[in-house]
Amino acid sequence: MNGVHDMGGMDGFGKVEPEPNEPMFHTIWEGRVLAMVRAMGAAGAFNIDTSRFYREALPPEVYLTSSYYKKWFLGLEDMLVETGFIARGEVAEGHAQAPAKPLKHGKFTVGDVERIMVRGKFGRAAQAAAKFKPGDRVRARNIHPATHTRLPRYVRGHVGVIERDHGCHVFPDTAATGAGENPQWLYTVVFDGTELWGADADPTSKVSIDAFEPYLEPA
Amino acid sequence: MSGHDHDHHDDHSELSEIELRVRALETVLTEKGYVDAAALDAIVQAYETRIGPHVGARVVAKAWADPDFKRALLADASRAVGALGHFSRVGDHLVAVENTPQRHNMVVCTLCSCYPWEMLGLPPVWYKAAPYRSRAVKDPRGVLKDFGITLPKETEIRVWDSTAETRFLVLPMRPKGTEGWSEDKLAEIVTRDSMIGTGFPLEPGAPS
Numbered sequence: 001m002n003g004v005h006d007m008g009g010m011d012g013f014g015k016v017e018p019e020p021n022e023p024m025f026h027t028i029w030e031g032r033v034l035a036m037v038r039a040m041g042a043a044g045a046f047n048i049d050t051s052r053f054y055r056e057a058l059p060p061e062v063y064l065t066s067s068y069y070k071k072w073f074l075g076l077e078d079m080l081v082e083t084g085f086i087a088r089g090e091v092a093e094g095h096a097q098a099p100a101k102p103l104k105h106g107k108f109t110v111g112d113v114e115r116i117m118v119r120g121k122f123g124r125a126a127q128a129a130a131k132f133k134p135g136d137r138v139r140a141r142n143i144h145p146a147t148h149t150r151l152p153r154y155v156r157g158h159v160g161v162i163e164r165d166h167g168c169h170v171f172p173d174t175a176a177t178g179a180g181e182n183p184q185w186l187y188t189v190v191f192d193g194t195e196l197w198g199a200d201a202d203p204t205s206k207v208s209i210d211a212f213e214p215y216l217e218p219a
Numbered sequence: 220m221s222g223h224d225h226d227h228h229d230d231h232s233e234l235s236e237i238e239l240r241v242r243a244l245e246t247v248l249t250e251k252g253y254v255d256a257a258a259l260d261a262i263v264q265a266y267e268t269r270i271g272p273h274v275g276a277r278v279v280a281k282a283w284a285d286p287d288f289k290r291a292l293l294a295d296a297s298r299a300v301g302a303l304g305h306f307s308r309v310g311d312h313l314v315a316v317e318n319t320p321q322r323h324n325m326v327v328c329t330l331c332s333c334y335p336w337e338m339l340g341l342p343p344v345w346y347k348a349a350p351y352r353s354r355a356v357k358d359p360r361g362v363l364k365d366f367g368i369t370l371p372k373e374t375e376i377r378v379w380d381s382t383a384e385t386r387f388l389v390l391p392m393r394p395k396g397t398e399g400w401s402e403d404k405l406a407e408i409v410t411r412d413s414m415i416g417t418g419f420p421l422e423p424g425a426p427s
Contacts (some may be wrong), residue, residue: 005330006329007349007353008352009356009357010349011353013350016354018343019343019345022344024267024341025263025267031263032263033241034262034263034266034341036244036248036254036259039253039254039259039262040254043254064349073237077240086247091243092243094243094246096246099251100253103253107254109254109257109258110261117269117270118309119311119336119384119386120384122311122384123311123312150383152380152382166312166383170384188385190377197357201357202358204373204374205359206375206378207377209380210381210383211382212383
């Protein structure tokens with residue numbers, strides 16, 4: 001979706017301001033939100049692409065004015081309500097009121113914690129031969145799906161070169177909406193700064209994205 | 220803040236709206252039997268105590284000290300780091316990219332905040348915030364200036380936008396004056412930002 005989360009190339013957000021000696025969490029609730037998202041995801045309530053889609057779908061003014069963990073919380077709450085794991089009223093009351101819905105992988109317990117400290121695996125068997133190889137010139141397609149995609153707006157329509165082939169991965173565009181893993185070839189595609197940003201761009205800059213094959217066409 | 224509120228401890232007499240909602244959600248999830256509160260405690264503790272930039276710093280130090288490891292790391296970072304055994308928590312799809320006098324690498328996630336958690340821990344706020352996510356791809360030299368860094372004019376800047384499940388670790392250049400150092404000593408000068416590409420390792424002899 002063409003949401004405010006797709007920030008690459010936007011102006012007006014100001015300077016980057018690193019915080020000296022930044023703590024891991026600024027408040028206790030931030031850690032609890034992180035833990036709940038990780039635990040409910042691992043228990044099978046949702047996948048990582050769905051969780052990103054729910055954060056992107058927050059109203060633009062909420063997205064832009066909420067802290068990172070507040071966005072995580074709001075996305076989590078919406079996702080669990082819409083998938084029927086909780087009811088909005090239960091959070092308002094602070095207590096469970098209806099029976100639980102079964103989780104794909106069951107209750108998340110202490111014994112599951114080590115499992116989530118290793119990243120998930122997203123590589124999958126190829127469904128078809130790769131259409132591109134390193135060195136090929138490709139154009140990022142001018143597509144504007146209304147749902148989740150990992151093709152940022154700033155590259156659409158622009159020509160780059162395939163640099164690496166990462167094999168086949170879960171396709172976020174379908175995984176996010178529950179339409180299946182639909183594995184696709186994944187490539188690093190590198191663009192010249194001037195191709196993306198015009199003649200005034202820094203001529204020494206290059207930007208790469210990791211692009212799924214359906215995002216690309218021969219150029 | 221009024222004048223009597225000088226200490227920096229949280230004032231628990233008044234919980235913010237978000238704190239109350241987070242607590243309420245956790246209560247609902249535990250009452251429904253979806254999660255154990257103790258498991259949530261363990262997750263928070265793992266992120267607070269076990270993972271962090273010290274992990275990535277060990278990998279960088281080893282690459283500086285051991286040319287065979289460096290080659291393996293640049294060829295397949297997940298496999299190379301996994302083979303170190305005690306770093307076996309690394310997942311698939313880790314990519315290490317090498318800074319050279321000709322090329323400086325910098326990592327961003329314009330769409331959300333993808334970051335190599337297993338190598339660097341949780342990302343800092345600036346990495347997840349709009350200024351960095353918006354500008355890194357369009358004006359990388361300007362962003363580096365915000366970090367107090369100026370690269371030579373002719374150095375190529377390569378920005379890696381983490382748009383898939385691949386994760387990027389920058390292998391910074393080893394500072395001069397560190398010849399013969401042990402991996403432990405080298406690891407101490409590898410900063411988090413140097414592994415994102417928004418900083419350099421500490422200079423030998425500089426106060427850390």
